[in-house]
Amino acid sequence: MLDVTALLEEIKASPFEEMDILAPHTGVVSFPDISPGAKVYGPRGTWKEVPGTILATLERERNAKPIMASQAGDLAWLATDLAGTFVEAGTPIARIRHYLSKDEVQQIILKQALHLFRAPDRAKYYFTPEVDLKIKASGPRSVTVYEGLELFIMSRMKREAPVSYQGPEGVIYAVYFQHNQNVDAGDPLVGVCPPEQLPLIEDVVVRVQTEWQEQG
Amino acid sequence: MDTDKKLQILAERLRYIQDILGHRENDHSRLLASELAEIQSLEKNWAQERKVKALETLEELFDFAEKQLEQELTPMDRVRIVRHPQRICLKDILENVYDNYTEIGGQDEYSIDPSIVIARAYITRRSRGKAVHQPVMVIGQEKGHGQEFRNGGSVKPWGNAKALHYMKVAETENIPIHTYVFTPGAYPVEDYPGAAQQIAKNLYEMAALKVPVVAVFSEGGSGGAEAIALADMRLMLSHGYYSVISPEGGAAIEGRLRQGQRATPELIESCAKNLKITAEDNLRFGYIDRIIQEPPLGARPEHYDFFKLLRQEVVAATDEVFLKFKGIKFFRAMGVRRMERRRRQGAYTTENFYVRWGLNAAAKEDLVARRYARHARMSRWASRDSRPAKEKFMASVHDVGWSVYSFFKYDFLRKHQKVVVHTLEEVAAEVQYVVGKLLSPWRALRGMFNSKPALNHGKAKELTELSYWEDPAAGSGWRWVSPRAKEDKAITCPNATTHGCLDLWAPDLFGDHAGVCSYCGHHFPMEPQWFVNNICDAGSIYEFNAEIEAGNPLGYPGLDKKLDEAKQRTGMKSACRTFEARIDNTRVVVAMLTGTFRGGSVGAAEGEKFFQAAERALKKRFPFIAYVHGTAGIRIQEGTNGVIQMPRCTMAVRRYIDAGGLYMVIYDTNSYAGPVASFLGCSPYQFSVRSANIGFAGPGVIKETTGMDIPPDYHRAYRALSRGHIQGIWDRRELRANCIQALLTMGGRNVYYR
Numbered sequence: 001m002l003d004v005t006a007l008l009e010e011i012k013a014s015p016f017e018e019m020d021i022l023a024p025h026t027g028v029v030s031f032p033d034i035s036p037g038a039k040v041y042g043p044r045g046t047w048k049e050v051p052g053t054i055l056a057t058l059e060r061e062r063n064a065k066p067i068m069a070s071q072a073g074d075l076a077w078l079a080t081d082l083a084g085t086f087v088e089a090g091t092p093i094a095r096i097r098h099y100l101s102k103d104e105v106q107q108i109i110l111k112q113a114l115h116l117f118r119a120p121d122r123a124k125y126y127f128t129p130e131v132d133l134k135i136k137a138s139g140p141r142s143v144t145v146y147e148g149l150e151l152f153i154m155s156r157m158k159r160e161a162p163v164s165y166q167g168p169e170g171v172i173y174a175v176y177f178q179h180n181q182n183v184d185a186g187d188p189l190v191g192v193c194p195p196e197q198l199p200l201i202e203d204v205v206v207r208v209q210t211e212w213q214e215q216g
Numbered sequence: 217m218d219t220d221k222k223l224q225i226l227a228e229r230l231r232y233i234q235d236i237l238g239h240r241e242n243d244h245s246r247l248l249a250s251e252l253a254e255i256q257s258l259e260k261n262w263a264q265e266r267k268v269k270a271l272e273t274l275e276e277l278f279d280f281a282e283k284q285l286e287q288e289l290t291p292m293d294r295v296r297i298v299r300h301p302q303r304i305c306l307k308d309i310l311e312n313v314y315d316n317y318t319e320i321g322g323q324d325e326y327s328i329d330p331s332i333v334i335a336r337a338y339i340t341r342r343s344r345g346k347a348v349h350q351p352v353m354v355i356g357q358e359k360g361h362g363q364e365f366r367n368g369g370s371v372k373p374w375g376n377a378k379a380l381h382y383m384k385v386a387e388t389e390n391i392p393i394h395t396y397v398f399t400p401g402a403y404p405v406e407d408y409p410g411a412a413q414q415i416a417k418n419l420y421e422m423a424a425l426k427v428p429v430v431a432v433f434s435e436g437g438s439g440g441a442e443a444i445a446l447a448d449m450r451l452m453l454s455h456g457y458y459s460v461i462s463p464e465g466g467a468a469i470e471g472r473l474r475q476g477q478r479a480t481p482e483l484i485e486s487c488a489k490n491l492k493i494t495a496e497d498n499l500r501f502g503y504i505d506r507i508i509q510e511p512p513l514g515a516r517p518e519h520y521d522f523f524k525l526l527r528q529e530v531v532a533a534t535d536e537v538f539l540k541f542k543g544i545k546f547f548r549a550m551g552v553r554r555m556e557r558r559r560r561q562g563a564y565t566t567e568n569f570y571v572r573w574g575l576n577a578a579a580k581e582d583l584v585a586r587r588y589a590r591h592a593r594m595s596r597w598a599s600r601d602s603r604p605a606k607e608k609f610m611a612s613v614h615d616v617g618w619s620v621y622s623f624f625k626y627d628f629l630r631k632h633q634k635v636v637v638h639t640l641e642e643v644a645a646e647v648q649y650v651v652g653k654l655l656s657p658w659r660a661l662r663g664m665f666n667s668k669p670a671l672n673h674g675k676a677k678e679l680t681e682l683s684y685w686e687d688p689a690a691g692s693g694w695r696w697v698s699p700r701a702k703e704d705k706a707i708t709c710p711n712a713t714t715h716g717c718l719d720l721w722a723p724d725l726f727g728d729h730a731g732v733c734s735y736c737g738h739h740f741p742m743e744p745q746w747f748v749n750n751i752c753d754a755g756s757i758y759e760f761n762a763e764i765e766a767g768n769p770l771g772y773p774g775l776d777k778k779l780d781e782a783k784q785r786t787g788m789k790s791a792c793r794t795f796e797a798r799i800d801n802t803r804v805v806v807a808m809l810t811g812t813f814r815g816g817s818v819g820a821a822e823g824e825k826f827f828q829a830a831e832r833a834l835k836k837r838f839p840f841i842a843y844v845h846g847t848a849g850i851r852i853q854e855g856t857n858g859v860i861q862m863p864r865c866t867m868a869v870r871r872y873i874d875a876g877g878l879y880m881v882i883y884d885t886n887s888y889a890g891p892v893a894s895f896l897g898c899s900p901y902q903f904s905v906r907s908a909n910i911g912f913a914g915p916g917v918i919k920e921t922t923g924m925d926i927p928p929d930y931h932r933a934y935r936a937l938s939r940g941h942i943q944g945i946w947d948r949r950e951l952r953a954n955c956i957q958a959l960l961t962m963g964g965r966n967v968y969y970r
Contacts, residue, residue: 025719049928062705063719 004204021094023087027060040069055094073098099215114191115167119183123156140172170194219267236296244281286512292488297455297514298435301362304515312523315340325365329375333358334382343570350573353386356396369399373414376443380418395431395444402440404913412912413941415443416897422446423870426580428537439893446863449533452495452504455514460859463488491855535571541579591864598769598820598857618835696749701727709733730949739907741885744810744845751952756798765789766821772853792822794829800956805833811846819851823861830868837968839878849889862894878963883908902942904933
């Protein structure tokens with residue numbers, strides 16, 4: 001059984017992810033007026049249309065290409081010793097320390113704790129009438145699913161086909177699709193967890209929401 | 217009147233004065249404020265008689281101060297007057313100017329667009345002792361004294377569509393249209409029918425509307441105003457403004473401000489002054505016909521005398537338009553002239569004459585022709601034509617020569633020629649049938665003895681092979697190659713992060729691939745010469761009107777320098793190049809808006825060249841292609857001299873299309889604002905290369921006006937295509953083939969090669 005508390009403690013111990021920014025191709029690297037410790041931003045805006053902070057410029061064939069931060073955080077390290085030199089593709093040129101947000105922590109925990117049942121095809125999905133009735137009456141967590149249970153109706157171009165649940169037995173913790181909307185193939189439909197873990201997960205989610213201090 | 221009430225009214229008058237003076241401190245307003253405060257604090261201890269006397273004196277002081285302030289009004293004060301919630305609005309005019317009216321298709325916020333109000337109204341006049349109701353369609357923007365849902369008179373595309381619908385209704389019913397312009401500008405959303413494209417449709421339809429239109433301007437904000445203001449007579453309220461852009465917008469561009477930054481009040485003031493937006497300025501330029509004098513500091517709903525005057529002016533203007541087309545009009549025309557004379561002397565009068573507001577079929581044609589001629593004359597003074605008088609004379613002789621030649625060749629001879637040709641065709645077909653029947657036994661006999669013809673293997677291979685190797689010696693295939701292709705460097709496609717495009721080598725990209733990314737198909741902007749040399753046949757270009765030069769008609773500070781710099785850099789004299797060319801041996805007239813010259817902005821010179829190009833295409837019966845290498849809109853530093861090109865060029869295009877030509881628009885890079893909302897957007901055949909952006913206003917303006925964030929691909933050609941704004945998207949590499957195909961399949965009855 002997954003030890004969620006230990007997982008949360010582990011995340012708390014290092015509440016960030018460090019990512020290396022690698023040179024995408026060969027070229028002569030140069031750095032703008034930025035030094036380690038500076039705050040950097042990833043792409044921003046509703047459509048991520050505002051590019052991230054420029055960390056370095058890589059010039060190849062007289063084509064200066066800006067290398068931008070992909071996540072927000074602190075600039076942990078910058079390969080200033082490489083300034084003006086030719087680097088190979090894949091050479092680390094910067095490291096960003098990205099502090100985890102509440103949502104990200106929650107996602108990490110849920111990813112490990114839940115079994116995600118994914119859509120086999122792009123279509124609209126509905127619960128079978130019995131399951132649907134149960135969910136409407138007492139919420140998704142009242143439904144226990146098991147291997148082979150006819151859980152969904154897949155509706156595509158007005159033609160319907162039953163979809164059976166595949167995976168470990170458990171209760172539906174979260175529903176990820178909406179009525180009457182298309183779901184792409186591979187997108188999660190429901191998250192399932194063993195019934196005995198349910199109170200634990202709920203507790204951890206509440207703790208993350210209330211206790212997690214977002215940094216950076 | 218009760219003294220308290222009088223005091224309250226005076227306090228309101230003071231507040232109004234302070235509102236329209238904005239941040240400016242003024243001696244008069246200070247004096248009025250202190251006098252009013254003094255009376256307010258002391259009047260409780262005064263006897264009634266003293267109160268009345270003091271208030272009378274104060275009222276006189278207010279009248280005096282208002283007259284003084286009237287003399288000192290700056291253009292920006294006038295902008296504040298027309299935007300003030302107490303400013304008269306269309307509903308006030310409907311109540312006070314017309315004798316009866318019914319609002320159509322809207323009741324306050326229950327309307328497809330509450331910022332436009334349409335009403336059927338009538339004006340009652342006396343004719344030989346009888347009362348005659350003269351019906352009229354009233355269309356205008358409604359600001360509604362601060363009613364939030366009216367959007368300040370900023371009309372959405374569907375509101376303009378509704379206005380157009382009722383203009384057509386008026387045309388069907390053969391009644392005149394009165395339009396009232398109370399708009400700071402159109403609401404810049406692209407949702408169907410689209411801000412720009414709907415204004416273009418309105419202008420296109422109004423260009424040939426067969427009923428008289430009289431427009432009255434209060435707040436004429438650029439494209440939004442033009443959507444209903446293409447008229448046979450344009451009146452303007454003395455405190456109104458008519459401008460290419462709001463002074464704040466102008467200041468933001470002048471000060472190169474970024475989104476969210478605010479221009480200083482001084483910069484806005486100076487912009488308002490430099491843009492020459494007042495009624496006097498526009499009368500001087502010739503874009504309005506008459507000014508209607510308002511009471512000091514602008515008309516407000518309680519100024520009943522003003523409504524009386526407005527009624528007289530609007531009726532007189534309508535009469536004047538109709539009288540131009542009446543057979544028996546001698547004395548009444550004299551009466552109109554007398555009224556005009558008196559008006560100039562400052563005296564107003566209601567002439568007691570009657571004009572029937574209706575036109576017969578011939579007069580309707582005449583109306584449209586006069587409207588065209590009226591617009592053709594406008595703004596000619598605002599561009600510079602450096603040709604010597606002799607050359608100008610020769611050009612006009614050439615024009616007349618072509619008109620005569622066209623008439624004989626296409627109208628006179630072809631009509632008769634067609635009859636002869638058709639008859640010969642029929643006779644030949646008959647003969648062919650009879651001969652075929654007579655010779656059929658002989659052919660059958662010959663076929664029995666003759667062997668099958670030998671197979672041409674080369675030809676058979678060419679016809680049956682699916683594909684073949686191109687000749688490697690043929691080179692890139694482009695006649696003109698961008699100088700950027702000579703640089704040994706790599707270029708990154710802007711879609712590289714999303715589409716995984718590898719770096720492109722400049723000689724490949726700009727030389728072989730016509731600026732198209734070979735991985736994702738993104739089109740990089742190319743030079744204007746690329747189109748001229750690679751789409752048109754070699755050596756077929758004949759440029760005309762190259763000497764018409766962009767000028768600075770408003771004397772806008774700094775524009776001369778910017779124009780000189782652009783002229784030197786591009787070697788062109790304006791952003792519009794007009795030339796005759798051949799495409800696959802079909803002769804065409806091309807007007808090209810060049811993004812490299814002041815962003816391809818359109819001013820008086822560009823408009824004049826476009827107008828003349830359309831006229832030339834009409835005379836010569838050539839297809840007319842507008843190639844938009846790029847345009848940022850109307851050149852704001854030319855003020856209304858630029859805006860007037862919207863109706864003007866649309867009229868030229870309309871006339872050309874009605875005469876049976878092919879008008880095609882090709883967008884290559886970014887095309888925005890005025891030109892798209894008029895002479896480009898009205899084309900039935902608009903095509904775009906793949907990566908062009910087409911729209912009305914840029915993201916910054918949309919955010920500021922509507923508060924909406926728009927996605928980065930909002931203006932992309934594919935979005936424009938799915939909204940129904942353009943008719944197709946072409947790959948730049950296939951532009952020539954597509955042009956040839958378009959010339960073969962599109963257009964009206966009168967293109968010469970048909």
